[in-house]
Amino acid sequence: MSHKLNLGWLGAVAMGMAMAAVAQDKPADFATQVPLSVSGEGPWYRLDLPMVVQLNARQTDLSDVRVFDAAGDAQAYALARETAQTADNRRLTDVKWFPLYNSMDATEHAPSVRVQSSANGTLVEVQPSSQLEAGEEALRGWLLDASAIKAPLQQLILDWTSERDGFQRFSIEASDDLQHWQSWGEGQVARLTFADERVEQHEVGLPGLSARYLRLLWDTPYSAPTLTSAQLESASSRRLPLPLVWSPALAGSSVKAGEYTWQLPMGLNVERVQVELSQPNSLAPVTLDGRRDSSLPWQPMSSALLYRLTQNGQDVVQNELQLPGQTVQQLKLTVDERGGGLGAQAPMVKYAVRATQLVFLARGPGPYTLALGSSTVKAANLPLSTLIPDYSAAKLATLGKASVEGGGVVTPVASPVQASTGTDWKKFGLWAVLLLSVLFLAAMAFSLLRKPPAKS
Known part of the structure; x- marks a missing residue:
């Protein structure tokens, strides 16, 4: 009982300290203010921050985000953010594969099979449910045994032999019992000859x-x-990651053939980049570099084969690069021009970061305003477990919802942060003059004390 009381007391103290820290913050201190609408049961509300709103922040970690009530008082809040999963918790496992045969003229999409497995679910044998005549069977696909892997599956890596080069497109389905299958989308691998x-x-x-x-x-x-x-x-992951959110299209520049650069509005933990391929039948091996600012060297981040090709009257497109999620503000794409390049002008790109959720405790009267855009304020967000005493992932899903009015269209306000900065300089100047005066008086006093007394 006392342990719970102590935790509650500590949480109350932490919240009180946080509120005291932001009590001096006012809406006019922030360059951007966005009205919020709330629905559902409070007093806690969860807001998914749109990308177009986040880009108005002045600090990469969103330390300059606040929520104000109608009276202009700051509300206690917490941020739920996640970065890309690091490579050290990833594991690559070789798995067994079993062929799936069907007759050449079969109309059903999935071949029916007879499966034999061990007591722990490991597949031992997979055979067609009916006998197929020699020469009439077609290899329709493969069944992979992932029963030994307990962590969520992130990537599939295949190698194969075939009589001709080209693209291989296939559907991906998942199951735990070999009876009920769930679609996991489509996959595509390729083996091409390019410039010898x-x-x-x-x-x-x-x-x-x-x-x-x-x-x-x-x-x-x-x-x-x-x-x-x-x-x-x-x-392995303790919880499902927040979804990716995509930026608006960003224009770039090109200083030489086959090299394009883009400047992001701020440093962001970018996890995906999508390159616009406007010309049909484009094929471009590329490498992508990134850096925080122009004073730093470029760091390699990803490489891929980008293409937009027409097959059987349909466009086959691969235009995304996966990044490790490190903070960058500048991107550079280098293209192997032997594939025809991507043109003289830089293509438009979109970039994706993990979504950010803001949860605030509505104490004052509404309507509420989201404010951001200050390079001087300090972080004031609380841990979720402090803001919500009995916090759990299940409870987070039941909170009231807040949303940005106007679909995320942001109009900066005309209350510049520079004005407060100027006032600070005046204060510093006054303090400097006062300090110099004190030092001057102290020097005079010290000089008079050291002066020998006059002889009579």
């Missing part, structure tokens, strides 16, 4: 969910190639 060099794409992104078995069924071409290797990359 081999260009290969082996990796396929997965949704970060857990499953015991994966089923890959080929769409283009109809027959699957022969696999020579299948690996799954997994990463």
